[in-house]
Amino acid sequence: MEHLITLDPRSPLVLDTRELSRRPGSMREVQLTAPAPVDLGTVVIGIPEGSDISLDLRLEAVMEGVLVSGTVAGQSVGECVRCLDEVVDDVDFTVTELFVYPERAKAAEDAGDDDEEEEVRELEDDMIDLEPVLRDSVVLALPFQPLCSPDCPGLCSECGAHLADDPDHQHELLDPRWSTLKSIIDETKES
Ligand SMILES: [Zn+2]
Ligand SMILES: [Zn+2]
Known part of the structure; x- marks a missing residue:
């Protein structure tokens, strides 16, 4: 065998x-x-x-x-x-x-x-x-x-940035309507 x-x-x-x-x-x-x-x-x-x-x-x-x-x-x-x-x-x-x-x-x-x-x-x-x-x-x-x-601290849930490298990382979470308004204000300031 x-x-x-x-x-x-x-x-x-x-x-x-x-x-x-x-x-x-x-x-x-x-x-x-x-x-x-x-x-x-x-x-x-x-x-x-x-x-x-x-x-x-x-x-x-x-x-x-x-x-x-x-x-x-x-x-x-x-x-x-x-x-x-x-x-x-x-x-x-x-x-x-x-x-x-x-x-x-x-x-x-x-x-x-x-x-x-x-x-x-x-x-x-x-x-x-x-x-x-x-x-x-x-x-x-x-x-x-x-x-x-x-x-x-992991990654930023908004943009995926490496949070340990960037401890102050944050996002200004503006309502889109506010951002339109903000640009109007900015334009007004400039003129
Ligand atoms: Zn890690
Ligand atoms: Zn981010």
Whole structure:
């Protein structure tokens, strides 16, 4: 039977766990810098694809599989929800994920205790793919509504001017009839 390999071992976010020899208690620390994968964030803010992310992880063999935990850091780029300016900030987040040995997952499934609600990540050929884990974890660390500064005044609702650059910005909201009258008065003054 042909075995289908779906994970690319050359990807920096795919880690090989064979070194742990599936011995519960064996542990390995991994520090690496990798280019951020696509879609690492939300629609309003995220870590741009290809920018550096640093991972400081611990891979630990447990009975059911391999437990991955640690921290990930990068730089997020987004858009201020009030003034639409670019918001650049450091972001770091923790990851904790259990990758289950496929036969363990299958045994649990056969025993009927697979929880539909709970998504189980499995090892594939003793490799783990961090990409989906990062994607799920980063969202929790990013601001829901990014702001360039906590008191960003936003944009003028009349003309869209950037209010932070122009704090005294205001409009003389004249009734059109008044402006006609005003021009008549001005004309009278001039003559
Ligand atoms: Zn702003
Ligand atoms: Zn304005």
